[in-house]
Amino acid sequence: MSTVIVVTNQKGGVGKTTTCASLAGIFRSRDKSVLAIDMDPQGNLSFSLGADDDGFTIHDALNAKCTIEEAIKTTDMCDVITSNIVLSGSELEMTAVRREFVLKDMLKTVKAKYDFIIIDTPPALSVLTINAYTAADELIIPMTPEILSLQGLTQLKETIIAVKKYYNKKLWIRGILLTKCPSGKQLLAAEVEEMVRLVAKQFDTEVLPIKITNSVAAAEAPAHQETLNIYSPGCRAAKDYLTLTKLLYPDIF
Numbered sequence: 001m002s003t004v005i006v007v008t009n010q011k012g013g014v015g016k017t018t019t020c021a022s023l024a025g026i027f028r029s030r031d032k033s034v035l036a037i038d039m040d041p042q043g044n045l046s047f048s049l050g051a052d053d054d055g056f057t058i059h060d061a062l063n064a065k066c067t068i069e070e071a072i073k074t075t076d077m078c079d080v081i082t083s084n085i086v087l088s089g090s091e092l093e094m095t096a097v098r099r100e101f102v103l104k105d106m107l108k109t110v111k112a113k114y115d116f117i118i119i120d121t122p123p124a125l126s127v128l129t130i131n132a133y134t135a136a137d138e139l140i141i142p143m144t145p146e147i148l149s150l151q152g153l154t155q156l157k158e159t160i161i162a163v164k165k166y167y168n169k170k171l172w173i174r175g176i177l178l179t180k181c182p183s184g185k186q187l188l189a190a191e192v193e194e195m196v197r198l199v200a201k202q203f204d205t206e207v208l209p210i211k212i213t214n215s216v217a218a219a220e221a222p223a224h225q226e227t228l229n230i231y232s233p234g235c236r237a238a239k240d241y242l243t244l245t246k247l248l249y250p251d252i253f
């Protein structure tokens, strides 16, 4: 049975897609089967993993225009369900009863096939994010260590709490993952450290003890359609993601 990991934050540019792709690459390097699902209409994860944007997408699957199996594409890296801009109409299109459970129900038929299902989410709180949280076993919340990126997360917190209450009691918030952190021994400003701790407390979770360093290679890898562990295994961010994966998923090492 697979573990469904959702990477989320309603803010853009905090490293959600990079985290999804990095985890996918590391799981594959451990010979684990991976399905990556791109729930962001911008389609960045689809592109990063080298998936074609033709054929069926997550939008088709969510709207019963195809089966989930038909929407799965195989790339050099892993299986991927892609997305594109059409997905941005979902709020108006997904109106059925149990609209929050569409993704979860759909995944039942493929869950046995994969060790990990990784879901990337859009920088918004929408029916798509709620579907992802409802289908998830675990949430990882990336944040950048800047005061402005740590503010205005009340709505995200309330959405997660509501999903836990109404749709997914077992949802496990693994923690807040600090990304794009200064390299070397440079410390974060004390106010930032304190604020991250407070945010984590509000989310009833912890700040993960592994931070992801800012690395040029992390920004370059998507252009090569390679995951970080393949594009630049020696860079700091790649090493950080590996250490993080060992911490969160020790059983696969």
Ligand SMILES: Nc1ncnc2c1ncn2[C@@H]1O[C@H](COP(=O)(O)OP(=O)(O)O)[C@@H](O)[C@H]1O
Pocket: 011, 012, 013, 014, 015, 016, 017, 018, 019, 044, 123, 179, 180, 181, 212, 213, 214, 215, 216, 218, 219, 220, 222, 237
């Ligand atoms: N550790 C990192 N070091 C340097 N650049 C990074 C790092 N993580 C992400 N980036 C870059 O920052 C930008 C935003 O990251 P991305 O993963 O797309 O965020 P999100 O999915 O939350 O919008 C991208 O250009 C990405 O390549």
Ligand SMILES: [Mg+2]
Pocket: 016, 017, 018, 040, 044, 045, 120
């Ligand atoms: Mg993204």
